[in-house]
Amino acid sequence: MATAVSTARLSRAAVRVNLDRLIRIVIRDRYLYLMMLPPALYFLVFAYIPMYGLTLAFKDFDISKGIMGSPWVGLKYFEEFFRNPYSYKLIYNTIMLRIWHLAFGFPAPIVLALLLNEIRRDWFKRVVQTASYLPHFISLVVVCSMVVSFLSSDGILNQLVKALGGKPQPWLQLPQYFRPIWLISGIWQDAGWASVIYLAALTAISPELYEAAVVDGANRWQRIRHITIPGIMPTVTIMFLLRVGQLLAVDFQKVLLLYTPTTYETADILGTYIYRRGIIGADFSFATAVGLFQALVGLVFIIGSNWLAKKLGQAGLW
């Protein structure tokens, strides 16, 4: 009994000491907390309140009652989404764009970096690099405007096709061409900029390895194959897993600029569908449910790919 009382008293004293210490630390760090206040408010309002807003997916949104006051409806909107066969089309299209990107868009900057690394004249290497960075800084709207212009019925592509004796096509209105157009314009815009990270990894490879290889009589291809490529493999693995982690997080803004109702069959993805149903159609609860599904799958894949990265002995993202 006596010990219990004294323990309680002791722990109360300990709490008081801890509280005193805490207050002293906060007073000491007052300016740091003051600085942190606007950013913390920003994240609270524009990141955490919208996360709370996801509860909308389980409610019937009534704008007069707000998100909090709207009545709960359970999984109604998820059922609606999963019962609709079109939803699977959307998921398929989203994943297909990611797979096309992983198969072609992902290796492009790696190949570019390997090639740049083989250029002997530094000035020439710099010229190629600078040129390849340029499109990255051009806005999406302008890039898509150029795509639209080049692929229009009188555009340069159709002129070329005609000159070669082919039949002009309305490229952007045919579903079978949407993915290649999306992919190639993406490579054109981003491969140069994306190669920077691989070039950085290449500079970290010790020159002694190459010198030793030359002494051992390795030819150029053998040096690329056995020194350069293994040297950037860790970076490649990490970047690959990062992309896999973004399976459903395909950037829909570009799709929004390039697709048309005639190409929805291959081009309509979750992001564009959420935009049409939610913002255009004001079907807020349903669109939020689709968004939540997308975000949750995204989270699972990010965590999964990070786990895999560590399993493979690479540094994870966290």
Place this chain on the structure above:
Amino acid sequence: MAIYDKSLGSRLFDLMLTVLMLGIIFVTLFPFYYILIVSLSNGNAVLRGEVKLWPVQFTLDTYKLVLSDPNVPRSLMNSLLYTSVGTAINLIMTALCAYPLARPRFSGRTFFTWMVTLTMFFSGGLIPLYLLVLQLGLIDTIWAIVLPVAINPWNMFLMRTFFQGIHESIYEAALLDGASELQILWRIVLPLSMPIFATLLLFYAVANWNDFFNALIFLNTASKFPIQLHLRNVVIMGRFDQTNELAGGSGFVIIEQTLRAYPNLAFVDRR
């Protein structure tokens, strides 16, 4: 690479590499050049497909037309406004966030670092953000464009890493001399951090200038549209008009972005 290999195979490889790289430069730069020559050519010549490598029937008509549309200077001014105000907010907020998180002795460091990191992996998404902006009454104002994107976590962590690279002894010396954290940030860290500020200025300004989506969902009044949205409405959304056979893609840096948007309108007017 410092090692020179004089074998035939290696030289052949160099030759092929040079040709390939010239090809890459051509493919990268030709679209820009093509947009430029189309903008300087007679519209009918473009329609007949005569423009290939040089401007045909050189004319500045397109540019005159573009500049005579009041929407163009207005949307350019809007873009300039959104970009400058937005980028200023970006840099101030990012620095305010990055500095405390870079200080090892900051007691709230772990908590706030997690608060930021979580937002990089999970977000409320489009609709809840839209409804929030709606309920805050920011729709159709500049604040809807600049506030929701005030801090980019990736950029913030870049700046934090830079701050952490400044040697701890500098902070300690300043604290010993009686400087507050505010004074340290303002008088010591900022002057030392101009490289990262320049980098982030570029990243943020390019992102703000290029944005069309926030403007698309948050702005209703056409006179408030930034240039990117205006461009999208004219060039991309206008593309299935029968009048849009010329399909002006629009090019190049800032001013040409606007200037080239208008062959479409030229055609609308002519018919």
